Amino acid sequence: MERLIERAQVLIEALPYIQRFAGKTVVIKYGGAAMVHAELKDAFVQDLVLLQLVGIRPVVVHGGGPQINDWLEKLAIPSEFVDGIRVTSAEAVEVVEMVLVGHVNRTIVQKIQSVGGRGVGLSGKDGGLVRARRAPPKQTSTGPRDMGQVGEVVAVDPSVIDHLDAAGFIPVIAPVAAGENGETLNLNADTFASALAVALKAEKLVLITDVEGVKDAEGKRITNLTASEARALISQGTAKGGMIPKLLAALADGVHQAHVIDGRVPHAVLLEIFTDRGIGTLITP
Amino acid sequence: MERLIERAQVLIEALPYIQRFAGKTVVIKYGGAAMVHAELKDAFVQDLVLLQLVGIRPVVVHGGGPQINDWLEKLAIPSEFVDGIRVTSAEAVEVVEMVLVGHVNRTIVQKIQSVGGRGVGLSGKDGGLVRARRAPPKQTSTGPRDMGQVGEVVAVDPSVIDHLDAAGFIPVIAPVAAGENGETLNLNADTFASALAVALKAEKLVLITDVEGVKDAEGKRITNLTASEARALISQGTAKGGMIPKLLAALADGVHQAHVIDGRVPHAVLLEIFTDRGIGTLITP
């Protein structure tokens, strides 16, 4: 009985967090380990469904790099990275879309269903959600490099998400959209999630990573970052690689609060929202 | 961190219960120790607010016998009990109403407010909630005994509760109502709660007591009771005193599921709804 009472106490401690976030939208960039290990995947979809039941509106944007690599390899389509971004040929982008929209996305949707939630899979093409355009060539040491069908967000029309949210569905979105001529474009999931967070006036943008959080020059996790500190980390070269697009996503105009959290911790999303002890790095404007 | 994850796990374990009861009404008869000890009182209102936040609709009916006794004593108004029911004179019923509606009720409402909920205090008179009539004389060994202004429910119009519920308030109701000539009547809180549960088509009627649950002839708690078993407990004299009106309340036509739970356990209401291990006695029709 004592244990039961302790459990009730844990539920009660969630009360102020539920009160604070009820009716608010949280955009979650999902990826990395949390999308690979069975136990972490289960924990993630449970978190989503619980959030929704207590009145919070989760919106998921997912990546899928490793899965794309697998299929490109099976199909012997070569693929190259410049500054961590995949140069995406017309041949490759077709595979990217199939894998993200037709495979990774539906696996998440089905998992949500398995714990009693109702996910709906979307890409930027659905309901005119995202208008995109080709990204400009990358400046490299050997001159500008055309990135192929890599895109960037031009505009977001969140009405399809609003309707699904209001009807009790959890939107799960693959970062693929159409360009000006209807061609399929591959977008960075962090940036895509950030643009959605802005358009949906989300309370939080949660970026799931495979590290403890943003680190300082000594490699120690930073719990709180202001925008200017975050910019300094980039300009001083302390933040590197995949952390750069995450920080840029967090710094986008209109993002209210961004969290870089450690997806290797089970229920990281729930802990981030339902406890005061931050479990990653909080970036505020 | 491990402890945090355990806590998340506890939250997740509530998921199926939240899913099962979302949108359902639970009528709770509140009284006894749970209404006296500071810690239990705090736990009780936290339970109410949490239930409401996760989409369950709690409706509270409270008693207040000890507080009534105190004030009658202060005012030197004599008071007598027949079969556990207070013979209520015109002088006494005025005090009963003041204490229940003006004191006990508002204390609960204020406590709900203190943990971030929005309670609204009502009695059977408000919004025409309950129409009552004088109870018939009690048969006693010395002949029929007029009970004074003791009433019984004639009809319930739950619209005021429905409106408050829909607007996010928690109704807290004192078991006082007007009789056919507008006179104030004192009603049994268990019976009153049972009538509300029926009118509101409540999923559960939860009766908080100061014992572990309904007990068998050997004094051991019974976890599950059918209606006919419950009736047998009364007719065989195993159930006695205050347990009899509780069992009768549970057995009323239209009650879907009744629970007699131990209010001395902190968060008893939450545990009853959010765990499978019953913490009292479940009575089903």
Next chain:
Amino acid sequence: MERLIERAQVLIEALPYIQRFAGKTVVIKYGGAAMVHAELKDAFVQDLVLLQLVGIRPVVVHGGGPQINDWLEKLAIPSEFVDGIRVTSAEAVEVVEMVLVGHVNRTIVQKIQSVGGRGVGLSGKDGGLVRARRAPPKQTSTGPRDMGQVGEVVAVDPSVIDHLDAAGFIPVIAPVAAGENGETLNLNADTFASALAVALKAEKLVLITDVEGVKDAEGKRITNLTASEARALISQGTAKGGMIPKLLAALADGVHQAHVIDGRVPHAVLLEIFTDRGIGTLITP
């Protein structure tokens, strides 16, 4: 038949007033003789129900000084007045709340019910309606005097009234609220009504008294007063005693139109709203 036609004519004469006030809120401070004499009480609740049926939204705030005095006396709790305001001890405030919320309030609610209306009794604690704080000590000739649990309004959240109004209930409110630490506070009913009128953007604040209206230095009723004239009456000492809080209530920022009317006249409220011949004093900003 002639008499019947005359009666129809009377109904028709109400037409322009109904048209002018349909959909508007009228906050009525109820007290004095109108709350004592059986005939006046009946007339008052009939007025409320008629107003509501023709589309006007009455909100009642009531006092209860004499009833409080009676009960304090019965309980031998001493009580003292400073400048017409009761110094309210912790012991006394408990009685004040019980009498106002549990007795006076429910009597009005029940009376409304008896003429076919649906009243709902509230205090400032219900639904977080009024946040209050302790009033500062009174300056007296013998130095500052602590008033005990006398409060003043800090903020009004009228949503519970709005919901009840929209659903066709008549809110009846006792001027008791919780302070910053949850302690019960006793508020002046005139000021309380004035604060509600402002929060509800009421068309009128009607203050029922036991005099003909505000009087000039010669003791003659004044039919119309501007804010500056009203302030002059106070500063010149023409207005005295209980009339001062009424005038201050009428002068509060945001009150649209205030009426001091004579509650000894049956149907005074109806006459005030449905005739052009003022039956008291109109105070306009």
Next chain:
Amino acid sequence: MERLIERAQVLIEALPYIQRFAGKTVVIKYGGAAMVHAELKDAFVQDLVLLQLVGIRPVVVHGGGPQINDWLEKLAIPSEFVDGIRVTSAEAVEVVEMVLVGHVNRTIVQKIQSVGGRGVGLSGKDGGLVRARRAPPKQTSTGPRDMGQVGEVVAVDPSVIDHLDAAGFIPVIAPVAAGENGETLNLNADTFASALAVALKAEKLVLITDVEGVKDAEGKRITNLTASEARALISQGTAKGGMIPKLLAALADGVHQAHVIDGRVPHAVLLEIFTDRGIGTLITP
């Protein structure tokens, strides 16, 4: 002041009637003296607007025989009556429609406007309100007689009235409709009103006449009639002339309650609804 209080008393006496009929539809056949004398016309539209303000839904169907006669005469179009019904030629029906829809109807609408109501004029053609067909030839002593463009109701689609009602307009309807080939047909206003009352599930059908009510064989007004008594009055020849279509309208299947009232009494409609002393004849099924 005494007179004022008496007036308030009259308003209060209307209370139970307002409560009884709030939200109910009353279809009123308007005609005769009440449509001619300036004072009676004013009283009639005041009644309509007052009814609507207190939550009752009046629907007006009007005649216009005398006005039609005037214009036919001006235009030298001959017109003949068979059993009180106008044989309506193609030439005449054009004038009938112009006078009813374009003149009589708009005069009523404008009068409603002048006392602050919002009338909307309609005929059976508007919004597909009434589908009609040519009435069969009349059997006369000289054989069957073709009645020209006289019609009878085939079906009613009350949606245009429902929409206008819900938006706070008072529908005023001329008894003209289109036949199967789109030709204009002239309908009996009593029968037309009766068909609307049935389609709108009206609480009352009020037929305004220029007599005191239905009379018995001695010429005394009958206050209450059952359907079978009403049928007997017709078959025995006690009811004659224009009273026959009124009784038939009252007897139509689906009419809930019909009143034949004396339009020469000012405010006859109001008196009928707001007093118990019937002012005409009540016919119940």
Next chain:
Amino acid sequence: MERLIERAQVLIEALPYIQRFAGKTVVIKYGGAAMVHAELKDAFVQDLVLLQLVGIRPVVVHGGGPQINDWLEKLAIPSEFVDGIRVTSAEAVEVVEMVLVGHVNRTIVQKIQSVGGRGVGLSGKDGGLVRARRAPPKQTSTGPRDMGQVGEVVAVDPSVIDHLDAAGFIPVIAPVAAGENGETLNLNADTFASALAVALKAEKLVLITDVEGVKDAEGKRITNLTASEARALISQGTAKGGMIPKLLAALADGVHQAHVIDGRVPHAVLLEIFTDRGIGTLITP
């Protein structure tokens, strides 16, 4: 089959126009040949119903000069024109209203019904749609000339149209309204339509005429006119007679886009809205 496919192609070509105008209001001044020839009348109401089915909101204002002339003549009521406007005596205005509201208007409503639409006939009096006043005397060569009951729009309350539109009815409006003393006034249909277009924030004001469009000094149709060019046409005397009120209607403050189109062309309204090749003159501010 080939022909069928061509027909499908024609439907598809309407797609961008439907998309552009869906949900928009178009006010159409209807008159002239289009209101006389059977084939043109049929085509006009088909256009209305089709527009409404594809989500456009047509509002019709009609004239009726020739019909008024006929009836005035039949009734031997003299009638005179000053600057193309009928001097309207009290005797004449009664006929004007009857003919417009009771005859012309209902013919259009009935025709809409015959092709499956649901028209509702209104005048400026219905639902308080238009408040008017007497027009000032006309300046003529022989001094100022009183125009009798000729009116001009003072204010428009479009709520009755909004409600009918939302409920799927097509409003058909006769340009008659009440003046300040309730007297009937005769208004110019072009100006009336223009005032409605402004009040309804219409996308287009379409003025149907019996000419090809506005013409230049050489008598050639002008396809596009700016406001200043239109004003120049008037001041230079190029625009004459009935074209002047049309241009003034088009130039009124708040008109978004006005079209003067040739009503002698079948389906002129549909062609104007559903093709790019203008079929008259477009006037833009």
Next chain:
Amino acid sequence: MERLIERAQVLIEALPYIQRFAGKTVVIKYGGAAMVHAELKDAFVQDLVLLQLVGIRPVVVHGGGPQINDWLEKLAIPSEFVDGIRVTSAEAVEVVEMVLVGHVNRTIVQKIQSVGGRGVGLSGKDGGLVRARRAPPKQTSTGPRDMGQVGEVVAVDPSVIDHLDAAGFIPVIAPVAAGENGETLNLNADTFASALAVALKAEKLVLITDVEGVKDAEGKRITNLTASEARALISQGTAKGGMIPKLLAALADGVHQAHVIDGRVPHAVLLEIFTDRGIGTLITP
């Protein structure tokens, strides 16, 4: 101008069809040539958007056999057909889902967007739309044959489609769903469309094929078929191959009206709905 008027005439001829089908749902099984040739693809999405604009609710279910074959071949995954149904291994079903959901589906969605509509791509997994189970083994000449991850519909919950429809989106659905253990199943698109038509109470089920319609024994197109005639065509062996699942889909209990139409004709869907000359075979129960 003449040509323009003819075009208007064509639009007007669509009027009765639009009126008949407004607000009705049409489920369209899309496949074959209509999904391959650029011109036919354009025509198809134009048809969808036009239907929706005129108030009809199109729901698309698509196949994708040739595209699946291509990708299976590229990936060297062997694939075998039994009775025209693909035996689907675990390896193959992953490709089937990616190609249908991630490629074919999004191409249609994007094409709808390009003509101004708003498509949303779904599979049976989204929003719990379709619950499926493994199909039983096929009886073949060499004994029962396990079909691998081929599924059949168990239940349809159309709420996600209803919400998207109501919000103005066009649902495009790939016939993939989850089985009892969450495994991905490949369903026959004809049967899937038929199950949706029943769940959505669709007015029509339109099956697009590459033939003129259902043919009789002499190879001539049959324009109308009753259910029993259709069953006879199957049992007599006249209907063969891919036509059998189409006829079975058409014959399912609850299908209101089914059409087998020739997708090689541009705008076949529009012609089917907007003309009386059937362009395929109509099957009625």
